[in-house]
Amino acid sequence: MRGVGMESFDAAVIGAGVVGCAAARRLALCGARVVVLEAAADILDGASKGNSAILHTGFDAPPGSLEAACIAAGHTEYLEIHERLGLPLDRAGALVLAWSQDEAARLPALMDKARANGVATIEPLTGAAIRALEPELAPGVVAGFRVPGEYLIDPWSTPLAYLRQALANGAQLWRSCAVTGARWDGKIWHLDTAQGPVGARAVIAAAGLWGDRVEAMFTGQATFTIRPRKGQFVVFDKPAAGLVRHILLPVPTEVTKGIVVCRTVFGNLLVGPTAEEQEGRRHAPLDTATLGRLRTLGEAILPALADHEVTAVYAGLRPASERPEYRITWDADRRFLGLGAIRSTGLSAALGLARHAAELIAATEPGWRALPEPAWPRVPNISEGAARDWQCPGHGGILCHCELVTRREVEAALDGPLGARTLAGLKRRTRVTMGRCQGFYCSEALARLTEGRLTEPMGLTGD
Amino acid sequence: MTDAPRPPAASGPAVVETADVVIVGAGPAGLSAAVTLRRMGVERVVVLDREATPGGIPRHCAHPPYGLREFGWIMTGPTYARRLVAAARAAGAEIRAATTVTALRPGPAVEVTSDAGRATIRARAVLLATGVRESTRAQRLIGGTRPGGVLSTGALQGMVHLAGVLPFRRPAILGSEMVAFSALMTCRAHDIRPVAMIEPGARTVARWPAALLPRALGIPLMLNTTVAAIEGGARVEGLCVQTPRGPRRLAADGLIVSGGFRPEGALLPGSHLTRDPGTGGPEVDPHGRLSDPAFFAAGNLLHPVETAGWCWNEGRRVARSIVLGLRGALPLPAPDPAGGRIALRGPLAYVTPRRICAPGDAALDRLILRMARPARGRLSLRVDGHEIAGSTLDARPERRLFLPLPPAGHGAVEVVFDEDGGDTG
Numbered sequence: 001m002r003g004v005g006m007e008s009f010d011a012a013v014i015g016a017g018v019v020g021c022a023a024a025r026r027l028a029l030c031g032a033r034v035v036v037l038e039a040a041a042d043i044l045d046g047a048s049k050g051n052s053a054i055l056h057t058g059f060d061a062p063p064g065s066l067e068a069a070c071i072a073a074g075h076t077e078y079l080e081i082h083e084r085l086g087l088p089l090d091r092a093g094a095l096v097l098a099w100s101q102d103e104a105a106r107l108p109a110l111m112d113k114a115r116a117n118g119v120a121t122i123e124p125l126t127g128a129a130i131r132a133l134e135p136e137l138a139p140g141v142v143a144g145f146r147v148p149g150e151y152l153i154d155p156w157s158t159p160l161a162y163l164r165q166a167l168a169n170g171a172q173l174w175r176s177c178a179v180t181g182a183r184w185d186g187k188i189w190h191l192d193t194a195q196g197p198v199g200a201r202a203v204i205a206a207a208g209l210w211g212d213r214v215e216a217m218f219t220g221q222a223t224f225t226i227r228p229r230k231g232q233f234v235v236f237d238k239p240a241a242g243l244v245r246h247i248l249l250p251v252p253t254e255v256t257k258g259i260v261v262c263r264t265v266f267g268n269l270l271v272g273p274t275a276e277e278q279e280g281r282r283h284a285p286l287d288t289a290t291l292g293r294l295r296t297l298g299e300a301i302l303p304a305l306a307d308h309e310v311t312a313v314y315a316g317l318r319p320a321s322e323r324p325e326y327r328i329t330w331d332a333d334r335r336f337l338g339l340g341a342i343r344s345t346g347l348s349a350a351l352g353l354a355r356h357a358a359e360l361i362a363a364t365e366p367g368w369r370a371l372p373e374p375a376w377p378r379v380p381n382i383s384e385g386a387a388r389d390w391q392c393p394g395h396g397g398i399l400c401h402c403e404l405v406t407r408r409e410v411e412a413a414l415d416g417p418l419g420a421r422t423l424a425g426l427k428r429r430t431r432v433t434m435g436r437c438q439g440f441y442c443s444e445a446l447a448r449l450t451e452g453r454l455t456e457p458m459g460l461t462g463d
Numbered sequence: 464m465t466d467a468p469r470p471p472a473a474s475g476p477a478v479v480e481t482a483d484v485v486i487v488g489a490g491p492a493g494l495s496a497a498v499t500l501r502r503m504g505v506e507r508v509v510v511l512d513r514e515a516t517p518g519g520i521p522r523h524c525a526h527p528p529y530g531l532r533e534f535g536w537i538m539t540g541p542t543y544a545r546r547l548v549a550a551a552r553a554a555g556a557e558i559r560a561a562t563t564v565t566a567l568r569p570g571p572a573v574e575v576t577s578d579a580g581r582a583t584i585r586a587r588a589v590l591l592a593t594g595v596r597e598s599t600r601a602q603r604l605i606g607g608t609r610p611g612g613v614l615s616t617g618a619l620q621g622m623v624h625l626a627g628v629l630p631f632r633r634p635a636i637l638g639s640e641m642v643a644f645s646a647l648m649t650c651r652a653h654d655i656r657p658v659a660m661i662e663p664g665a666r667t668v669a670r671w672p673a674a675l676l677p678r679a680l681g682i683p684l685m686l687n688t689t690v691a692a693i694e695g696g697a698r699v700e701g702l703c704v705q706t707p708r709g710p711r712r713l714a715a716d717g718l719i720v721s722g723g724f725r726p727e728g729a730l731l732p733g734s735h736l737t738r739d740p741g742t743g744g745p746e747v748d749p750h751g752r753l754s755d756p757a758f759f760a761a762g763n764l765l766h767p768v769e770t771a772g773w774c775w776n777e778g779r780r781v782a783r784s785i786v787l788g789l790r791g792a793l794p795l796p797a798p799d800p801a802g803g804r805i806a807l808r809g810p811l812a813y814v815t816p817r818r819i820c821a822p823g824d825a826a827l828d829r830l831i832l833r834m835a836r837p838a839r840g841r842l843s844l845r846v847d848g849h850e851i852a853g854s855t856l857d858a859r860p861e862r863r864l865f866l867p868l869p870p871a872g873h874g875a876v877e878v879v880f881d882e883d884g885g886d887t888g
Contacts (some may be wrong), residue, residue: 284608286609288692295604309602310602313604391576393580396578397561397563397564402564403514422697423611436599437596437615439618440597440618441617444626445515447626447630448626449665451628456611456698457628458622459622459629459696460628460629
């Protein structure tokens, strides 16, 4: 609990996933007093913890949709701000690959869609041209096209940087703070939370996998139902990253963008995700046979992968709903905005969604004044695209040998208002234990360093 | 809130140091090599270890038997590790802990980083002795959720012996190599009571008498069983196992994923050195020499996995090769790397040393082989198609096999496991 009485804010953002973090940043920059309420012990604990880390152009989004507009706006803003926030950008570009005549027949319509979405830089390619660009590719590519604007980014530092900038400009983050009730008194929302009562003139629900339940708390009945869609991934060890230059995309279907093969900004190679409907919203269990199929599929696309080792496997849950589009609810009278079912493009669209949200709410708040000189804090770089901490003296030694994470980096990530509260949160801030040994070498040092700092300690508590 | 420090633009280290021999890895192989090099008159021997405390894996194997061959009596791993470190220091080697090698360069040279910053150390020879690690849950594609409490034996032992932290009370142990029994003993010493030992194969990998241990301790040994899924949120809550009689759920609060050793060869892919795809370590000749003859290797990096005593002995022998190499007294490496390599046929996982060179008094005095799968047939070493050594056997992947070193310069060398050959009756 945070003391007696109710603290009041201009806006409460429910959920510290990438969409909530971006919304908090935008509102703070607009001059609003913002609180971010996160049910979990740390940020990025739901849908935002497992994705393919691609900054999409939106070339295959439904033209004219809010999703297409938000991805385009998000892409543009990311390019404008990433350097000031210390965020990496790998301008890999994507190749959409048709492996059959049937798939090739669908390419012209896809390219038309891309142009309709304002992605004009696409280039049609023959199979031979594609093989020249990607020599490790298996034979059999019929045709395809290149989307130069599809980039690779850091999926965890990105929302962290957004939230960090929000906090640096006056926002607050309350973690372990589930919202359990909400009442509109005609002027403000009264929220019951695990940390005590909160007042807010406006509420933005960015609750991901719990979006429908949170929305129902505010509107009586949600306009949609979350249907979690699991995506499993296989991550290969660093030498495999050299096998590809582009993000390799299949021809998408109505349901999914399909299995992507791409490197990561951390220097690995990723194969995934699957698209599997499931009931549970909390856990995304891995399946040995599916992971084996992903591995086989990766080898079918890049035969040389057969000689490479798997570093990690993971699964994420997309907050899909019963319909393919985003589910946005805006009640201007009661200033409630639900950003629901941001199912698979949240990382790319977050900044655009945040602008959309701010425009809607600011129209009802004539008193807000954009910050004239906002703070621009930088996040520590954990990608391979720029110098890392181990290259600077005074780092206290390397703690995680596989990912070259230093003691100083881990200590910094445990500190401050955004300090990691869980081991998973620490991993997402530093990459510690995420390498090929998965903690064989560093668990001991990490257990010592995190003692008393995490909500779920590495060791058992008590005697 | 302060800004993150902004590291300088990436470039090579500014500080340059020199040594006669740099040894990467202060475990049994690296430390015994350091002692031998010093005793043979090598002036400046620098041993680098990325851990804060040197000594290697034995540091956290808090049980005997270690040291009988090396020090004349049986001791625990940590005592053994301290003895090795003390012996290397007494011999005049410099041991630098908490120093991570980030690149291997021709020259030879190694790039390092430590709290003091980055540096390049140039040497006349470099010995790689970086050892092994266990394979992970991810590498085995084990399904289920990803809670805390899924650890390798190495991580478990580091946590309980070095950090004093118990990760679980009632784990299951996956695997039945010797290291699984080491995990079992670690558990027993810390009041952790394993609920089962799970082995995918039809029998324990480790030989008698270790295989009797689970039964003696009342721990069920589940053969022909795999872990299908791990259950739990923050912590392991149970395991779904697939047994010969169907699926079963085990109540457990952790999983020790033991064994499946692989070389810690992460420095190789980014370097100019040739990797042996069979072992995953560097490709070596019988002198322990790599594709760049200024580099050598010893210990479990070459052959996952042998005992500490084996690695200690191998470190001594390869150190002698290094001294001969520094004096220009080693036989020349085969001029054509492609032609100077043993070819493999049949279900063989690896043969090491793979590069062919006149053996002389070679440091690695025989070929070590492992099978990729169980098979019966004739194993033979052939030169230009003629068998010069061989035997008919029923071979299993967990057992090492030996052949004599092949002669150099007498024709194409291959090691063949012929499943149709020989009379296995």
